[in-house]
Amino acid sequence: MKKRLALVGAHPDDCDILGSGLAMRYRELDWDVMFVSMANGDCGHHEMPRQELAARRKRETEAVADMLGIEYVVLDTSDCEVFPTLEQRWTLLRVLRRFEPDLVVTHHATDYHPDHRYTSQLVGDVSYLLKVPHCCPDVPALRKDTVHAFFHAWRDTARPDSFCVAIDIDDLWQRKVEVIAKHESQMFEWLPWVDGQDMSLIPPPEDAEGRLRYVDERRGPRAERIADLYRERLCELYGPSRGKEIRKAEAYVAAPFPTSLSEENYRELFPFFGG
Ligand SMILES: [Zn+2]
Known part of the structure; x- marks a missing residue:
């Protein structure tokens, strides 16, 4: 049966960086995918004014939505102001109920950025309420279980003990x-600047091919680190010969919400392993 995947990130690029591989796997099966950004991205620049930046980042998410064939929802909270308020809780609850996801993935609870951690908490806060009809009665409560998982924590250098x-x-x-x-x-303005790259010495390339190479060089090592951290798990899931060869991976970890990703439910949500 068709499944529906919702990735909930704090900023308009988090889902893309952490989980667009899973989104593509879902789309290959013609399953539906939604990315949610809890904030509008308006602090992610050192020069561009905030309103203009939020509008530009919205357009960037639209380009991704077109490319992947997904829905991309950007909420209008300012960056650095994601917080588990009732207002943000009810907004997220309504967005998720309307989409009726089977699997929801969000930031790990131990993530480094407060917007990421509070996004994670907000997802946890609504996880049970998805099924409670008296809560936000204007959008029907779900009559199915929604499975919850975390992305691998951004700076974690170990595979977690929980199911993954x-x-x-x-x-x-x-x-x-x-x-x-x-x-x-x-990728070509804010992150190089905030990471302290001297933009006059090493300017990000202007041409399309150079830009893709630039992203590949900067993002590839993390995907390879994840494959190495989860090597044992990859060997279990894909068999030892393929498992050992995989160079780049994404990882999904059980979230301690009702219902969590587990041995009992992962195969129907991740039917990519064969066997
Ligand atoms: Zn972020």
Whole structure:
């Protein structure tokens, strides 16, 4: 049966960086995908005024939505102001109920950025309420269980103890690079600047091919690190010979909400392993 995947990130590029490989796998099956950004991205620049930046980043998400064939929802909270208020809770609850996801993935609870952590908490806060009809009665409550998972925590250097799944994205990597490169304001302006790169010495390339190479070089190592961290799991899921060869991966970890990703439910939500 068709499944529906919702990725909930804090900023308009988080879902793309952390989970667009999984989104592509879902789209290959003609399953539906929604990305949600809890904030509008208006602090992600050192020069561009905030309103103009939010509008530009919205257009970047639209380019990704067109490319992947997904829905991309950007909420209008300012960056650095994602917080588990009732207002943000009810907004997210309505967005998720309308989409009726089977699987929801969000930031790990231990993530480094407060917007990421509070996004994670907001997803946890609504996880049970999805099924409670008296809560936000204007949007029908769900009559099915929604499975919850975290992305691998951004800076974690170990595989977590909880149940996890890792997916091979080698064949999707070039396309994932193209997805990430759509976030031009981030990849070629803000992130090099905030990471302290001397833009006059090492200017990000201007041409399309150079830009894809630039993203590949900067984003590839993390996808390879995830494959190495989850190597044992990849070998279990894909068999030892393929498992050992996988170079780039994404990882999904059980979230301690009702209902969590587990041995009982992962195969129907991740039917990519064969066997
Ligand atoms: Zn972010």
